Amino acid sequence: MTKILRISDIETKEILFFDAEFKEKCFKFCEQRDIEFLPSLDDSTQIYVRDDNDRDFKVEFISEQRKIDGFQRAFDLQVLNAFRQNHLLFVYTEGEFSGVVHFSDFNKSIVSIYLFEVLFQYEKILRIFLQE
DSSP states (O other), rough: OOOOOOOOHHHHHHOOOGGGGGHHHEEEHHHHOOOOOOSSSOTTTEEEEETTTTEEEEEEOOOOGEETTTSSSSTTTTHHHHHHHSSSEEEEETTEEEEEEEGGGGGGGHHHHHHHHHHHHHHHHHHHHHHO
């Protein structure tokens, strides 16, 4: 049987956090890479949203619509609906912030391997069915 692919399998865990000591560098980093916001280093419920007009960041709380459970099945309809609302989701595993997931993370090799295995199992069962 194929292992279930979960959000925690495809999330990005190595991310840059906002640090007030390096606010200018954080802003420049985000501006060069077109990053909208950075998670807070001190509070896992907050993000620092880039404000190009003031060349600064504004603090916002992470809404429930932007959160996703790391144990969530990656190909669940809830995941698709979450991505329709936000292109970047904050992953919380066992209640702790563990990383972020972007819809482009579905291009990772682990997803291709998972899908290949699912299709391979389907073909195998179909062959057995056709033989009978």
